[in-house]
Amino acid sequence: MSTHVMAKCWGKPNVFKHDRYPMFGTGLVMAEGHHWVRHRHLIMPAFSPLNLKRVASRMVECANEMIMRWSTQINDAGGNGIIIDVEKDIIGTSGEIIAKTCFGGTQDEDAKQVLRKLRALQTTLFKTTRYVGVPFGKFFNVKKTIEANKLGTEIDRLLFSVIRARKESKKADDGIDLLGLLMNGGGGGNNNEEDVLTEREVVDECKTFFFGGHETTALAITWTLMLLALHPHWQIQLRREIFQVLPRDNPFHDINLFSSLKKMKWVMNEALRLYPPAPNVQRQARQDIEIEGLMVPKGTNMWIDVVGMHHDKELWGEDANEFKPERFMEDVNGGCKHKMGYLPFGFGGRMCVGRNLTFMEYKIVLTLVLSKFSFTISPSYRHSPSIMLSLRPTHGLPLIVQPL
Numbered sequence: 001m002s003t004h005v006m007a008k009c010w011g012k013p014n015v016f017k018h019d020r021y022p023m024f025g026t027g028l029v030m031a032e033g034h035h036w037v038r039h040r041h042l043i044m045p046a047f048s049p050l051n052l053k054r055v056a057s058r059m060v061e062c063a064n065e066m067i068m069r070w071s072t073q074i075n076d077a078g079g080n081g082i083i084i085d086v087e088k089d090i091i092g093t094s095g096e097i098i099a100k101t102c103f104g105g106t107q108d109e110d111a112k113q114v115l116r117k118l119r120a121l122q123t124t125l126f127k128t129t130r131y132v133g134v135p136f137g138k139f140f141n142v143k144k145t146i147e148a149n150k151l152g153t154e155i156d157r158l159l160f161s162v163i164r165a166r167k168e169s170k171k172a173d174d175g176i177d178l179l180g181l182l183m184n185g186g187g188g189g190n191n192n193e194e195d196v197l198t199e200r201e202v203v204d205e206c207k208t209f210f211f212g213g214h215e216t217t218a219l220a221i222t223w224t225l226m227l228l229a230l231h232p233h234w235q236i237q238l239r240r241e242i243f244q245v246l247p248r249d250n251p252f253h254d255i256n257l258f259s260s261l262k263k264m265k266w267v268m269n270e271a272l273r274l275y276p277p278a279p280n281v282q283r284q285a286r287q288d289i290e291i292e293g294l295m296v297p298k299g300t301n302m303w304i305d306v307v308g309m310h311h312d313k314e315l316w317g318e319d320a321n322e323f324k325p326e327r328f329m330e331d332v333n334g335g336c337k338h339k340m341g342y343l344p345f346g347f348g349g350r351m352c353v354g355r356n357l358t359f360m361e362y363k364i365v366l367t368l369v370l371s372k373f374s375f376t377i378s379p380s381y382r383h384s385p386s387i388m389l390s391l392r393p394t395h396g397l398p399l400i401v402q403p404l
């Protein structure tokens with residue numbers, strides 16, 4: 001069966017669309033059919049390399065603030081190094097980055113509130129035992145469902161007010177943050193009414209970017225730092241590469257040089273293989289589908305276990321569980337025996353729209369932290385990855401951070 005036919009046969013499970021509505025609304029992650037085609041077409045230009053280059057300086061600003069906080073903490077403690085919960089700080093920084101990338105730093109307080117409420121919403125939806133998809137399941141935990149809807153409405157209200165304020169103020173940098181681009185038809189030069197998102201649609205896309213855009217990227221960086229702390233020779237290799245490729249006095253002078261950070265890319269690919277921040281992808285059969293003699297009846301929900309697939313020895317070989325960035329040296333698929341075996345950003349037409357933003361943020365943050373500090377695992381670290389929509393370290397990531 002061709003990929004084209006497959007794409008039309010599968011949709012997002014209805015059960016998740018309803019359950020996750022307060023978080024994503026009908027934003028791109030949940031959209032389908034014509035609605036999805038229109039949104040994807042309008043949103044893609046906002047993530048073009050040119051637009052991303054324009055927001056790079058905001059990423060550098062946020063990452064530098066974190067570096068300065070760490071340096072101050074280390075100096076205050078005598079200058080030799082301290083234990084820092086790196087996950088917490090990286091998620092905070094990534095939240096600031098997505099807020100600035102979305103809102104351009106013009107509505108900082110609103111952005112912070114959106115992030116706080118989204119986090120509370122995530123805890124309500126995914127940290128408690130709820131019976132999603134179980135018949136009458138919503139009656140088992142009415143309180144949590146009401147709480148989630150309330151938070152969803154509050155986030156909507158905040159975002160509507162941000163959009164209206166933006167329309168009234170017409171700030172000079174409106175066009176260079178994601179919100180400005182979405183409000184102007186995605187930055188693709190669209191002027192047709194059909195080609196401009198409504199306020200409601202912009203709100204849902206902002207929620208999607210805010211949530212989908214910061215935690216995943218932060219976790220990619222967090223798991224990478226854990227792996228580098230465990231494999232110091234890779235830490236040294238990346239640092240050496242950074243100093244060879246980027247000018248020491250102004251590393252972000254030319255963002256095009258990032259493409260020469262080859263080892264950093266292998267390390268990122270390997271971290272995303274071992275600890276994919278999006279640990280599973282779900283689909284529902286929109287019609288009866290036959291796959292190599294197997295009949296999947298219409299309505300069937302399917303989970304693609306990305307973590308399982310990324311650790312499958314039949315696909316990756318006996319060293320599947322080992323950290324070996326060099327497997328990506330010659331092959332973007334890391335030598336996986338199946339072309340669909342490596343899916344950190346999903347697949348086909350629904351592949352992650354924000355991956356270039358992630359690559360940029362990942363390289364900026366890693367360049368800055370590795371240029372200033374070395375990392376070792378803290379004795380207090382307990383390895384316990386768990387899934388709360390994304391794959392995260394349950395007890396955070398305490399690392400010993402030392403100045404170079």
Ligand code: HEM
Pocket residue numbers: 028029030040208209210212213214216217220276277278281282343344345346347349350351352353354355357358
């Ligand atoms: C390490 C970082 C990231 C990972 C691992 C990741 C993972 C994914 C995956 C697996 C999908 C496919 C979901 C599916 O098919 O059901 C996806 C879609 C999506 N991602 Fe990401 N993502 C990341 C970063 C981002 C960022 C930075 C943004 C935006 C600022 C973003 C926005 C989206 C959107 C809007 C979609 C839906 C695309 C569509 O259905 O057309 N993601 N992402």
